[in-house]
Amino acid sequence: MAECHPVGFQWVVEARQRGAKVFHIDPRFTRTSALADRHLPIRAGSDVVFLGALINHVLAGGHDFREYVVAYTNAATILSDDFRDTEDLDGLFSGYDPESRSYDPASWAYRGVAAEPAAGAREEEDVRHEHGPEAQYEATPAQTGPAPERDETLQHPRCVYQVLKRHFARYTPELVEELCGIPPEAFAEVADAVVRCSGRDRTTAWVYSVGWTQHTVGVQYIRTAAILQLLLGNIGRPGGGILALRGHASIQGSTDIPTLYNLLPGYLPMPFAHEHEDLDSYLAGAAGDTGFWGRKRSYMVSLLKAWWGDAATADNDFRFGHLPRLTGDHGTYRTVMDQIDGKVKGYFLTGENPAVGSAGGKMQRLGLAALDWLVVRDLTLIESATFWKEGPEIETGELSTPEIGTEVFFLPAAAHTEKDGTFTNTQRLLQWHHKAVEPPGDARSDLWFFYHLGRRIRARLAGSDDPRDLPLQELTWDYPTEGEHEEPSATAVLREINGVGPDGAALSSFTELEDDGSTAAGCWIYTGAFAGEVNQTARRRPGTEQSWVAPEWGWAWPANRRILYNRASADPDGRPWSERKRYVWWDPDRGDQGEWTGHDVPDFERAKPPGHRPEPGATAEHALAGDDPFIMQTDGKGWLYVPKGLVDGPLPAHYEPQESPVVNPLYGQQSNPARRVFRRRRNRYHPVGGEVYPYAVTTYRLTEHHTAGGMSRTLAYLSELQPELFCEVSPELAAERGLVNGGWATIITARTAIEARVLVTRRIAPLRIRGRTVHQVGLPYHWGHAGSVTGDAVNDLLPIVLDPNVGIQESKAATCDVRAGRRPRGPALTALVRGHRRAAGLENEGDDEP
């Protein structure tokens, strides 16, 4: 965190000065470790073992926060008799189909709950399994039928609590030592601290970053942490939570108002072709009917009204038919394969540099080289704009400039200081930034670019009577502009996102949205950001002038709540769990018959008393009881066990990374059985534990640079601080391979070989894994061929293999070979890589590509 989020780390420093204990679990000793109470080096790719052992420690010792667990989680819920765990099936859950490499989740359901949704949705799911990641993101999946059976004594052998207990029983401190390389004493120290610092009076927070997510089991890493935090009562309470540190400013914003192919704004799923012919069939499978997702029709209709305005009416399904449809996987890596296969003609890169920043760099560049046209919008001429003349494949002869047909348009972009807009951070906090200076020369904001591109396309289509042009012709595309370049007003865009009522005035809460077309809102979770016709995101009242929750600093979705599900900060009767952790509570003396109140905006219906019980058959929020804090879930409970919504299992299990130095000792199943692989000539995977690629390799970032370097390797003051790519190796590995500090090393995988300067350091410790020494090689990935300081692209080494839920690549754990000295140049480089592949027996694998 100190390494990549130094500004946010000030609060960790402050917490530590107030007595908080800080553990840092990371393969390398970083700037964070330097300020932690303890650093635990861990083998990259083994975190489910570590977290699973903590869960086992909590369950076996009876350390769970029992009152919280019984009332607020699905621990008591009884599972279907059809469910089989990894314990029974040697690493698989029930429902696995080896042919399609996917699960049918029907057997994971709660007992007595029909897991089968409507027929259309069922069919749609098969489409998804065949073609790509699950489209359901945060929208809780539909769950029909009566309330599930529960045993609140937690004794029933098929209740979630008992299933969890059996599932995690094999995740022991001994296993942590064997697979993570963490000694039992160190593990015990963490386990004791986590238990001691959880409960009524204390909370523990877990902070993670892409070290957890960029794995073939990335989503399940977070799930493991969620189980632990729910068992300890650390969700919905101050000082608790699982905090994701995002990789870029406003990455949160780009999932809320998504740049993801399978989402619409506000986590509404994208409709599928043929499955969702009309709004009703879409809404049936879009989300659950109970909990606040039960209002999905009002969210969707308001979105359609924001986009198609007066043209969207009840008679025409609010122009639901105008939305594009998915026909399968259009994720970034699938698209790269499609580019190489000649299926993609044009491509926009907006602030993204895949030639350096994405896994399998060669595949990325070959994909770009196979396009008809490419638009690159960035601050400088990044590698993705110059691959056709300076990329590594030009040097090796794999590509030649005259033969690349891609027409590349480089359009300079305005930086955030040169335009108005918001950042949404990981805490869902929107903060407005004002333009400080005019962008230089031809540089324009992304808003300018897309608005005027749309305007020009619409002008061309104005006279068309082709029905396929109707969605563009009817689009509301009328933002006011200002200045000589006709910059669209970002404030007007935010107001449209916020939404307006029938009178045209800005709405103040998503609960005001209607499903009859009388309201319009571009993203329901952001409704309230412009409440009272005031840009709430621009508020900057200092913390010293308001309460410690600081509600007037920016604006947080939803409804300016700073902690989600904060009803859980009070006990089932609505009283704070303790004075020390008082946050939101029920005040019987407020309002007519009592109200929720507290330091934060209560994440609960204000007047619903703790003892409220829903009427049978109620929908939306009316189906939730007064002690159901997880209001977006269909049952109002925190899910220790996920009956539906994940594609690789209802519980996390330890699987080794695609490329691992060791065999998985837990199950016969080595890696995530549902992971997404691309078997191609240029994307060969290493064998497990082989001698040719014997070392574990992990990638990361440095404080001094930003991601693929477009914003930092072009700046002298940052370039001078980390001028060259380096690899970090332990003194032991250096001795084994003859590496010298300050010298050169060549790192080799089946994909390519790169060179890096050598830093020999004790900060990368060799680990004892399953009785043998495993060396790890650390590589910061910031360099590429463009900019004022250059170097080989580390991501070129990595294979493309993905988490099946969200399609993220496994960047944090792979294997490699290391040799002293610089890499060969030109065709000799490909010969070196080929030689290694031949030695590993990989030369004839995966030849489905010409």
Add this chain to the structure above:
Amino acid sequence: MTYDPARSSGYPDPPQRVGFFTDTSICIGCKACEVACKEWNGLPADGPLPEDASVLELTGMSYDNTGALGASTWRHVAFVEKQNDAGGLNWLMASDVCKHCTHAACLDVCPTGALFRTEFSSVVVQQDVCNGCAYCVSACPYGVIDRREGDGRAWKCTLCYDRLRGGLEPACAKACPTDSIQFGPLDELRERADQRLARLHSDGVTEARLYGEDPADGVGGAGAFFLLLDEPETYGLPPDPVATTRDLPAMWRWAAGAALGLAGGVAVAFLGARGRGR
């Protein structure tokens, strides 16, 4: 009353003496101070090689690719990897800067008056007066001040004199995310440092110590002092710095005495000779 360098330099009613307290126990080595300093002061980027500053290359010294303070580097974060007594690893990070000494040798030796004491008691070079003689370079007991290649004049930290005149804190302190670099009235900083040291000692961090905070030390106390977690030498700081001009008055007295003695001897010799010649 403590010695006030500004008052002693002739400011009749100077503002409070200000300076830096750099608490290295909470430094995260982000180098924001280095970047903010260069941005504000418009300093050129430079590599770690003294012979050619235009070469940007890896030093191999942990994450320190800056190397040392110099004419174009007025903040320098040192990174020291060191095994501790418990067998674990310490990664010490510390942001070094000009000490703005109470008794500043650089200022004493400057023949042109380019170096001067400001009303804030900081020490600043005026490049338009500097003749590049480099007396200050050899006079500094910390090796802080240097001449810029191709320019010839001496440059160093100004404690952001222009910002102080405008009522702003220095750029490095403003940019520091963890408040490792604290700026303020020196008396307050010393008090805060004493409290921080006591807290660390009571927490069992017995190796914590202050450096440059004592007005009785060889430079009369530094205007920029530090809390360190190891010996000063570990960070590349001199253990017992002395203003190189501290002994000059005594030396001048000795020299004067010697000169008088010599003159007397010569006189006697002449007298004697005259006598002999008679």
